[in-house]
Amino acid sequence: MAKVTARIVAQEAGVSMAAVTRAFQPGSSLSDDKRRRVLQVAAKLGYKTPSGRTxxxxxxxxxxxxxxxxxxxxxxxxxxxxxxxxxxxxxxxxxxxxxxxxxxxxxxxxxxxxxxxxxxxxxxxxxxxxxxxxxxxxxxxxxxxxxxxxxxxxxxxxDNYGGGRMVAEYLLARGRSRIGYVTGLRNTSTHLERARGFLDVLQENGVTPECTASGEFSYVRAKDAVRPLLDAASPPDALFCENDVMALAAIDSARELGIRVPEDLAIIGFDDIPQADWAAYRLTTVRQPVxxxxxxxxxxxxxxxxxxxxxxxxxxxxxxxxxxxxx
CATH class of the missing domain: 3.40.50.2300 (Response regulator)
Known part of the structure; x- marks a missing residue:
């Protein structure tokens, strides 16, 4: 059987040989459409890059x-x-x-x-x-x-769904009523399941979320998103952040505004990263059994x-x- 070369892939995909090379390089300037076309043709023909063969x-x-x-x-x-x-x-x-x-x-x-x-x-x-x-x-x-x-x-x-339920039940049991939450990336199963569990419990108890913001699982984005919630005329008295990184950002935002945690604002995270146990944060969170x-x-x-x-x-x-x- 003849060896499949980069030239054959290029001809089949209707691109240059340089485009074939760039298609297999992360971060290269090749357009998404060309990259997708090259990868599809390479997979169909069984092409392996020289580095892949080595x-x-x-x-x-x-x-x-x-x-x-x-x-x-x-x-x-x-x-x-x-x-x-x-x-x-x-x-x-x-x-x-x-x-x-x-x-x-x-x-x-x-x-x-x-x-x-x-x-x-x-x-x-x-x-x-x-x-x-x-x-x-x-x-x-x-x-x-x-x-x-x-x-x-x-x-x-x-159990992302069960973890979301745990957080809502915990906050309601402690008398929190103005409850908000900070979401992660919307197309991920972790966000979808954590949010679903959390919101299901609130709905079962007749509670409507006070506010919501998208932090995209990022410290910087969460910090920017949380500050307006806490600076509002009627701020939440609790926040569920869908991961610990965003929860740490929420704690830092609260401190900058002079809001006491947990007296004025309860903040709960998810993951239990090592930083959650740092003395500066002592974050209440859902632990994944890594x-x-x-x-x-x-x-x-x-x-x-x-x-x-x-x-x-x-x-x-x-x-x-x-x-x-x-x-």
């Missing part, structure tokens, strides 16, 4: 981690736990970082080229085309702390590599509310 010879025993928001301390903590557990099993972890504004499909194509034994994805949503290509290449993929509407995707996640989630993820990978059928398996692990000083 790496494929040395990638045995490795697990690829595809991650986006490494500025959130939750994910470096996951990375550290994964690395330690894989080392104990005689495997290596390779990080594939999605650049800001970059496409997960491009990174996943690199993972396929790398020929790792399996991939763990902690951010964004894979296209159905890439998911199918991973299956065609016999590359096990496990989504970590997220799910997506594909019945064949395998995932390990915490160690157990990592263990379940690696178990699913090992089962898949041994030939077990795990496609479509979703494991949802319980969370716990950690009471500190902010609630």
């Amino acid at each position: 790496l494929g010879r040395i990638a045995t025993g490795t697990i690829s981690l595809v991650a986006g928001d490494l500025s959130n301390p939750f994910y470096p903590a996951v990375l550290e736990e994964l690395s330690q557990r894989l080392h104990e099993r005689g495997r290596k972890l390779v990080l594939h970082a999605i650049p800001p504004g970059g496409s997960i499909d491009l990174v996943m194509q690199q993972v396929i080229d790398y020929r790792a034994d399996a991939a763990i994805v902690t951010s964004a949503t894979m296209s159905s085309r890439l998911a199918s290509e991973c299956r065609r290449q016999n590359l096990p993929v496990v989504l970590f702390n997220r799910v997506q509407p594909d019945a064949r995707m395998t995932a390990v996640t915490c 160690r157990r989630m990592v263990g379940e993820t690696l178990e699913l990978i090992e089962l898949s590599l041994s030939g077990e059928a795990v496609d479509g398996t979703i494991r949802i692990l319980p969370v716990s509310l950690i009471e500190r000083n902010s609630g």
Whole structure:
């Protein structure tokens, strides 16, 4: 069978050979339309980049981690736990970082080229085309702390819905009545499930959210979004922030305005990152069982590599509310 070259891909996709090269480089100036066309043709023809063919010879025993928001301390903590557990099993972890504004499909194509034994994805949503290509290449993929509407995707996640319910029940039990919340990225399962659980409990108790703002899981964006809520004529007496980074931003905003936490304003987060326990914050938050989630993820990978059928398996692990000083 003739070797598929970059020239053949370029001719089939109707682009230059330089465009083929740039399509496989994160952050390159190639348009999204051209990149998508090149990747689709490359997958159809079975084209492998030279770097992919070289790496494929040395990638045995490795697990690829595809991650986006490494500025959130939750994910470096996951990375550290994964690395330690894989080392104990005689495997290596390779990080594939999605650049800001970059496409997960491009990174996943690199993972396929790398020929790792399996991939763990902690951010964004894979296209159905890439998911199918991973299956065609016999590359096990496990989504970590997220799910997506594909019945064949395998995932390990915490009980985001149950955690959202816990927060609402906790605030209502403490007499909070003007309750607001700060949302994450709207197209993510973590946001959708945490918000759904939280709002369901409020609705069941006849409570309408006092206010809402989008913090996009970012400290800077959350700080900008929260300040107008707290500076309003009738500010909330409680805020649920859908991750800890945004909750820390809310605490800092409250301090700048002279608002006492928790006396005037209760603030609850989600994740239980290491900074949540710092003396400066002592954040009340929902803890994700990271160690157990990592263990379940690696178990699913090992089962898949041994030939077990795990496609479509979703494991949802319980969370716990950690009471500190902010609630």
